[in-house]
Amino acid sequence: MNRPGRPASRWLLLLFLVGTFVSADESLYYPAASDGGPNASLVIHGALDLPQMSPLLEGFHRQNPGLEVHYRNLTTLALHERFLAAPDEADVLLSSAMPWQYRLANAGHARSLDSPAAYRWPAWARWRHELFAITFEPIVMVVNETVIERFGEVRGHADLLALLERHAETLQGKVVTYDPAISGAGYTYAIEESRLSPRYWDLVAALGQADTELVETTGAMLEGLIEGRYLVGYNLLGSYARARLADQPQLRIVMPEDYTLVTQRLALIPHQAPHPAAAERFMDYLIDKTGQTVLARETSLGAIHPALEGAGTATSLRQERGETLRPIILGPSLLATLDDLKREALLSRWQREFSRRASR
Structure with a gap:
């Protein structure tokens, strides 16, 4: 897009x-x-x-x-x-x-x-x-095979968190995800995951520690992954990833085993x-x-x-x-996520957690 x-x-x-x-x-x-x-x-x-x-x-x-x-x-x-x-x-x-x-x-x-x-x-x-x-449409991760060969399989969110915590220095600037402040889809996934996983905020902090690039679209993530600028992509639209990466054997699409959001x-x-x-x-x-x-x-x-x-x-x-x-439920809970005060609170915490470890 x-x-x-x-x-x-x-x-x-x-x-x-x-x-x-x-x-x-x-x-x-x-x-x-x-x-x-x-x-x-x-x-x-x-x-x-x-x-x-x-x-x-x-x-x-x-x-x-x-x-x-x-x-x-x-x-x-x-x-x-x-x-x-x-x-x-x-x-x-x-x-x-x-x-x-x-x-x-x-x-x-x-x-x-x-x-x-x-x-x-x-x-x-x-x-x-x-x-x-x-x-x-499942929300997936994309991992370069060189990362898997060097550090092991990434099968779910816990594996991604461990990877980022142990190897943040090696992965500096090589990870990419949505910026929830400018992407409607990215914000939706952020608020859903904050409800689903008690360790979500640890993952956001680990993304910040790795100096993760924040972008607006899955297309931007995929372009950077294909070009080799990024080695790990988090929370991409699986539909776009499957279409674009069919001829990119160095990039593996991971549907997380612990939970997979579906939009x-x-x-x-x-x-x-x-x-x-x-x-x-x-x-x-x-x-x-x-x-x-x-x-x-x-x-x-x-x-x-x-x-x-x-x-x-x-x-x-x-x-x-x-x-x-x-699957993200189609119902009144969606409306609650757009309450101005709740939105401001979530985005403020997201930025605070993302910047927390980087500022130490």
């Missing part, structure tokens, strides 16, 4: 791919094949990188060639702030920053989707008929969506077996649809990992 005000990197060129326009501002455009009438447009704002989003949009556009489809990729917080500034700009919002999406729906910004697909969707993966989880991208239709009929059609596609099959087969995002099994599905991952999975 692109940081605000910075040019896109891998998508800087203007490309035409199978009738799809990929622009320099991290967006995709699918022109209408024919005149679809006055509501023949669909505008989607998402925090989902283009390689993962394009198969979904291509599948939808094949089914709806008369629709002109615009997709703009933003960071999680930029997406939220842009919506608040212009609530009638987008037809669909899609983000992995679960608390921010829940806040919008809870505040009355989301339209209800009253369709057969919505009623069939699992209750744990939706809030009323206004907010829908469409993916199932879900939440989609909603704003009340002021300019093209509500098109938005409902797209949302139905996302939660129908057709769109979910695209998710399972052509992306690494993890499909939720209960009728789907095998690789790339939540059903398969649950069977494989069992109780170690800790």
Whole structure:
């Protein structure tokens, strides 16, 4: 994902791919094949990188060639702030920053989707008929094989803590994770882990001791790991890591054995969506077996649809990992994490713990 005000990197060129326009501002455009009438447009704002989003949009556009489809990729917080500034700009919002999406729906910004697909969707993966989880994405670590060869296996959070405490000097500046102050996803993971693990704050302190680099996106972590600037990455989106590291044998993806957070991208239709009929059609596609099959087969995002099994599905991952999975719950507890005083307290403690050992 692109940081605000910075040019896109891998998508800087203007490309035409199978009738799809990929622009320099991290967006995709699918022109209408024919005149679809006055509501023949669909505008989607998402925090989902283009390689993962394009198969979904291509599948939808094949089914709806008369629709002109615009997709703009933003960071999680930029997406939220842009919506608040212009609530009638987008037809669909899609983000992995679960608390921010829940806040919008809870505040009355989301339209209800009253369709057969919505009623069939699992209750744990939706809030009323206004907010829908469409993916199932573990949060992982990435470790360079040289670290494993030299210091041993890293299988979970306890192993990572021991590694950082014993070898902080060797790993100085070679570890990377989210900055929870500027990343909505990173903040979400921080508050969830602070609830899950009594040793979370020890881990934050150990990250500080190793002079860990703090960044805004998983994409930035992966680029540094691939280039060799970092040897360890903590709390990356597993979906992005699997897609980018398939041809990087020196980097191992670790799904922690003690507990693995699972995030879900939440989609909603704003009340002021300019093209509500098109938005409902797209949302139905996302939660129908057709769109979910695209998710399972052509992306690494993890499909939720209960009728789907095998690789790339939540059903398969649950069977494989069992109780170690800790999906972030879609419910009122998300809203509590965004209380201004609680947010300030968590970020203050995070910075204090991160700086504690470095200041000794």
